[in-house]
Amino acid sequence: MRGRTLVLVGWTLRPDRDEDAPPTTHRYKCLALEEDDSECAAEGEPTETPEEAQAWPFAHMRGNPGHTSYAEIIERPWVMWRGGRT
Ligand SMILES: [Zn+2]
Numbered sequence: 001m002r003g004r005t006l007v008l009v010g011w012t013l014r015p016d017r018d019e020d021a022p023p024t025t026h027r028y029k030c031l032a033l034e035e036d037d038s039e040c041a042a043e044g045e046p047t048e049t050p051e052e053a054q055a056w057p058f059a060h061m062r063g064n065p066g067h068t069s070y071a072e073i074i075e076r077p078w079v080m081w082r083g084g085r086t
Pocket of ligand 1: 030031032040041042060064067
């Protein structure tokens with residue numbers, strides 16, 4: 001099986017560290033299953049530090065004592081950039 005071409009000539013994908021780039025954010029999603037086996041899937045608000053994001057699972061578990069499994073979702077801005085390859 002042939003792979004698809006992931007590089008467009010002249011373009012590079014890089015983390016967006018420009019001053020006006022959106023911030024990297026952290027949030028947690030609840031992975032607990034409800035009684036009907038559907039996912040709770042509740043998510044905390046995105047925050048700009050991992051520590052701030054960690055408050056949400058505690059608050060969520062207080063109201064949902066069986067919900068003890070979480071995934072951290074990190075959203076990091078990337079940008080396509082013309083140049084960088086010769
Ligand atoms: Zn939950």
